[in-house]
Amino acid sequence: MMELENLKMTVKSSNLTREVVEDFATNRNYNGTKIFPNLHRVLFRNDEFNTETFWGLVLFYNFIQRAMDTNLERPSYDDYYNGWKIFIELYKLLKPKTCLFVGTTYANSLHHAINGTDLGADEINWEDWISNAYAKSSKLFHGDLETDLVFIRHTSQMFSWDKWNAFLSNRIGGQLEWLKKEVG
Numbered sequence: 001m002m003e004l005e006n007l008k009m010t011v012k013s014s015n016l017t018r019e020v021v022e023d024f025a026t027n028r029n030y031n032g033t034k035i036f037p038n039l040h041r042v043l044f045r046n047d048e049f050n051t052e053t054f055w056g057l058v059l060f061y062n063f064i065q066r067a068m069d070t071n072l073e074r075p076s077y078d079d080y081y082n083g084w085k086i087f088i089e090l091y092k093l094l095k096p097k098t099c100l101f102v103g104t105t106y107a108n109s110l111h112h113a114i115n116g117t118d119l120g121a122d123e124i125n126w127e128d129w130i131s132n133a134y135a136k137s138s139k140l141f142h143g144d145l146e147t148d149l150v151f152i153r154h155t156s157q158m159f160s161w162d163k164w165n166a167f168l169s170n171r172i173g174g175q176l177e178w179l180k181k182e183v184g
Contacts, residue, residue, distance in 0.1 A: 017062055025060075026051045038155035039102060042164045043176060049183045057182055059094065063087065063106055080106055084113030091119075095145050098175050100168075103154040107136040110149075118142065121149075128167055131159035135167050148172065 133153035
């Protein structure tokens with residue numbers, strides 16, 4: 001099991017995200033973190049499903065590409081902007097129909113990041129106010145590809161997962177139903 005205090009020391013590992021997802025999310029060794037159990041509940045209304053199947057079906061990456069020095073530190077605007085650059089490369093390669101972002105602040109730099117690229121995007125929609133954050137959404141375009149972008153409050157924070165689940169059920173209910181069938 002990966003210890004939280006050793007996490008910072010291993011941040012140089014090119015497989016760190018895979019290791020974290022396997023240990024914390026797939027194996028449910030949460031070590032006091034809320035990110036993965038809250039995400040599971042937001043998506044499935046519980047934490048009792050086949051996590052190995054689920055994490056094999058989705059792409060998860062760290063939008064912010066550097067470690068924060070403390071859990072109170074916030075990413076800079078450049079961190080968000082640079083995160084979009086990585087996302088754009090993944091987006092063009094994988095061609096997703098829906099992208100769920102665990103965090104709403106990412107949306108604020110979308111248009112700046114795609115400026116000068118061959119991508120287009122709708123305006124950012126500020127949707128429901130849920131647990132002290134606005135859900136946000138947009139659409140991203142690349143040629144014939146149209147992708148829904150949905151931003152929810154970061155799941156490391158205290159929030160009402162059932163209200164966020166209701167929002168997602170209304171917004172991307174078809175994808176949630178497909179996931180539920182796949183993970184049992």
